Amino acid sequence: MDDIVVRPLSPAGDKQLHHFEFRGSGGEFFRIWIVNIALSLVTLGIYSAWAKVRTRRYFYGNTFVAGHGFDYHASPVRILIGRIIALALFGVYNLLLRISPYALLPAMILLGAAIPWLIVSSRRFNARNTSYRNVRFNFSGTYGGAFQAYIAWPLAGALTLGGLMPLAHRAQDYYYINNHAFGGKRFATVFPGWSIYKVYLLALLLFLGLVVGTLAFLLLLSPFADSAGGFGAGVSFVGMIAILIIMPGWLIIVNYVRAAGLVLALENTALDNRHTLQSEIEPGSLVWIMTSNVFLILITFGLFYPWARVRAAHYMADHLSLLAASNLDEFTSETFATQGAIGEEIAGFFDYDIGL
Amino acid sequence: MSEAVAGRYFFPGTTRFVAARAVADGDILRVEDESGTVLAHVALELVEISPRLGTLRRRFTFMDAGCFETEDSDAADCLLMGKRKGVSAHHLERSWQWAAVSVLFAAAAMFAFVVYGIPGIALWLAQETPPSFAATLSEQTLATLDRTVLKPSALPSPDRLRAEALFARAAGHGRSGSGQYKLLLRSAASLGPNALALPDGTIVMTDQLWPFVKADDEAIGVFAHEIAHVDHAHSLQAVYQAALVPAAIAVVTGDISQISQMAAILPGVLIQAAYSRGLEQQADDDAAMTVRQLGGNTARMADLLERLDTKLCGKAGCPANWLGTHPQTAARAARLRSAGTK
Numbered sequence: 001m002d003d004i005v006v007r008p009l010s011p012a013g014d015k016q017l018h019h020f021e022f023r024g025s026g027g028e029f030f031r032i033w034i035v036n037i038a039l040s041l042v043t044l045g046i047y048s049a050w051a052k053v054r055t056r057r058y059f060y061g062n063t064f065v066a067g068h069g070f071d072y073h074a075s076p077v078r079i080l081i082g083r084i085i086a087l088a089l090f091g092v093y094n095l096l097l098r099i100s101p102y103a104l105l106p107a108m109i110l111l112g113a114a115i116p117w118l119i120v121s122s123r124r125f126n127a128r129n130t131s132y133r134n135v136r137f138n139f140s141g142t143y144g145g146a147f148q149a150y151i152a153w154p155l156a157g158a159l160t161l162g163g164l165m166p167l168a169h170r171a172q173d174y175y176y177i178n179n180h181a182f183g184g185k186r187f188a189t190v191f192p193g194w195s196i197y198k199v200y201l202l203a204l205l206l207f208l209g210l211v212v213g214t215l216a217f218l219l220l221l222s223p224f225a226d227s228a229g230g231f232g233a234g235v236s237f238v239g240m241i242a243i244l245i246i247m248p249g250w251l252i253i254v255n256y257v258r259a260a261g262l263v264l265a266l267e268n269t270a271l272d273n274r275h276t277l278q279s280e281i282e283p284g285s286l287v288w289i290m291t292s293n294v295f296l297i298l299i300t301f302g303l304f305y306p307w308a309r310v311r312a313a314h315y316m317a318d319h320l321s322l323l324a325a326s327n328l329d330e331f332t333s334e335t336f337a338t339q340g341a342i343g344e345e346i347a348g349f350f351d352y353d354i355g356l
Numbered sequence: 357m358s359e360a361v362a363g364r365y366f367f368p369g370t371t372r373f374v375a376a377r378a379v380a381d382g383d384i385l386r387v388e389d390e391s392g393t394v395l396a397h398v399a400l401e402l403v404e405i406s407p408r409l410g411t412l413r414r415r416f417t418f419m420d421a422g423c424f425e426t427e428d429s430d431a432a433d434c435l436l437m438g439k440r441k442g443v444s445a446h447h448l449e450r451s452w453q454w455a456a457v458s459v460l461f462a463a464a465a466m467f468a469f470v471v472y473g474i475p476g477i478a479l480w481l482a483q484e485t486p487p488s489f490a491a492t493l494s495e496q497t498l499a500t501l502d503r504t505v506l507k508p509s510a511l512p513s514p515d516r517l518r519a520e521a522l523f524a525r526a527a528g529h530g531r532s533g534s535g536q537y538k539l540l541l542r543s544a545a546s547l548g549p550n551a552l553a554l555p556d557g558t559i560v561m562t563d564q565l566w567p568f569v570k571a572d573d574e575a576i577g578v579f580a581h582e583i584a585h586v587d588h589a590h591s592l593q594a595v596y597q598a599a600l601v602p603a604a605i606a607v608v609t610g611d612i613s614q615i616s617q618m619a620a621i622l623p624g625v626l627i628q629a630a631y632s633r634g635l636e637q638q639a640d641d642d643a644a645m646t647v648r649q650l651g652g653n654t655a656r657m658a659d660l661l662e663r664l665d666t667k668l669c670g671k672a673g674c675p676a677n678w679l680g681t682h683p684q685t686a687a688r689a690a691r692l693r694s695a696g697t698k
Contacts, residue, residue: 031455038458061412134366333369
């Protein structure tokens with residue numbers, strides 16, 4: 001590779017711009033993905049832990065900046081153990097909720113108490129198993145911090161009928177990014193509150209448009225009003241049409257908030273106060289990629305999935321760069337213990353696996 | 357001594373690196389820089405080597421946290437010749453033929469699992485569930501329904517007595533004997549003309565259904581249909597099916613990302629609706645048998661279904677629906693009519 005050249009130390013103040021690059025291809029990842037699925041099925045799910053590691057390694061390893069790729073080091077055996085425990089808990093939780101409405105409250109309280117722990121251990125597991133140029137990342141968030149960002153803030157958001165939700169979103173971004181470190185040097189992001197309020201305001205307008213559109217449709221079709229369940233025919237013709245409008249609409253809104261929030265957080269991120277990220281990611285383009293991906297996955301019976309992921313990774317990498325203040329030679333590893341994957345896997349099952 | 361493999365060496369625990377080459381000398385791996393200075397000299401068995409994956413570079417990690425990286429995966433394999441044996445997933449992943457085989461196998465396995473696996477497991481779990489559990493579930497469901505959608509029945513008492521008498525006839529043909537089933541009458545404007553079964557044998561019929569019932573066989577058919585739901589533990593099966601579908605999707609897709617979750621919602625709903633239609637057909641078949649054994653006419657059940665369908669969707673009937681929890685009315689009616697002629 002041409003990139004394997006030792007760059008001379010740049011003089012102080014001389015910043016260098018490195019574009020991120022994704023070198024994976026859809027066809028190559030398709031074969032990895034489908035073999036992963038086949039082997040997971042043959043082994044009744046056991047191989048899925050190895051599949052997860054191979055998938056992550058593929059995406060991290062093919063993401064390059066300044067001539068070097070990232071690496072993912074998690075042990076499949078640890079992931080398998082975590083996965084078995086998570087599956088058991090997930091099954092019990094799901095059953096409890098369906099069996100008794102009275103189990104809902106205790107289950108929610110228990111899960112609520114576990115969420116901060118799940119977030120901390122999942123983030124730490126992933127950070128510590130990720131490296132760049134032979135140096136590991138780390139995550140130093142605490143249970144208290146996660147409780148604030150993921151329980152207290154959303155609660156405040158709900159109590160104010162969404163009024164504080166944008167700040168809750170920002171608190172979670174701060175918690176995620178500002179607790180990450182590379183080679184002992186901290187990442188930090190700061191952005192003004194009004195910038196995230198702007199994102200949510202636009203999302204709110206989109207949502208109102210969706211509600212009005214759906215209601216208009218339902219009124220037009222009300223002669224076909226439905227009823228379902230029991231002995232009578234379950235006619236959800238109108239329901240089906242409502243789903244066809246609401247699902248893509250909701251998907252677009254959720255993706256917009258995610259994409260715009262991500263852009264905001266990324267373009268204000270710095271490592272060690274001197275290496276900064278620069279983003280040219282357009283929330284609109286990202287929303288288009290995410291939404292059309294879901295559609296393409298559906299019409300290809302899932303076969304498009306590998307291309308969808310590669311397409312998203314390409315877009316992200318192509319629109320992100322690192323403005324480095326040095327040749328990045330100065331980082332040295334922190335020492336920390338490796339840890340189990342139980343929290344990471346439970347978090348995965350309960351859908352708290354939100355990464356950047 | 358093997359051929360030298362070109363790459364770069366990272367000093368222990370730092371981002372500092374130099375261009376380097378690796379050579380295997382017997383069981384020893386030696387890494388040296390371009391001037392020939394030895395950077396690492398380690399027994400091969402103590403080196404952690406990343407498995408081959410696509411065209412990704414290979415990483416040789418040493419115990420002192422130094423590491424050697426090369427883009428030349430073939431050369432890296434030569435270096436290890438004879439040292440690390442074993443089948444690697446990479447052999448399958450590199451070939452389009454194996455990818456095609458995997459697609460076919462995965463499709464067949466998932467089809468079989470959805471068609472036979474999940475319903476089979478759900479049936480087994482439903483049969484193994486202790487009756488006390490079904491009783492608790494029923495009590496709580498009924499309590500919730502009574503609080504939300506159900507109101508006390510306003511049917512005049514002759515109608516009520518007639519409904520109970522017909523229910524007793526249908527219950528006599530239930531699997532667990534007539535004492536095990538109980539009819540509850542409730543008014544429910546939001547449910548419309550409807551009847552539903554709880555796992556402990558409690559069957560709820562809405563007042564709104566009664567005006568549609570024109571013949572005794574129709575009411576017996578409705579009750580027998582709901583009793584069949586109880587006999588086959590259909591509601592428990594549905595509970596287990598609903599829990600198994602997302603778990604199965606999670607296990608297969610593995611890395612649960614936002615994309616796959618969103619894309620999995622619709623197939624999940626479609627699969628569960630298909631299961632529900634299967635259970636409904638079984639209940640219809642059982643009900644037809646009961647009506648026949650009582651000397652009735654199963655075509656009456658079809659008449660009632662069509663009357664309800666016309667009420668809901670007009671003369672043309674309701675359109676076919678993949679999201680429907682019940683089979684299409686025309687198909688149900690035809691099946692019930694043909695059951696009477698056998």
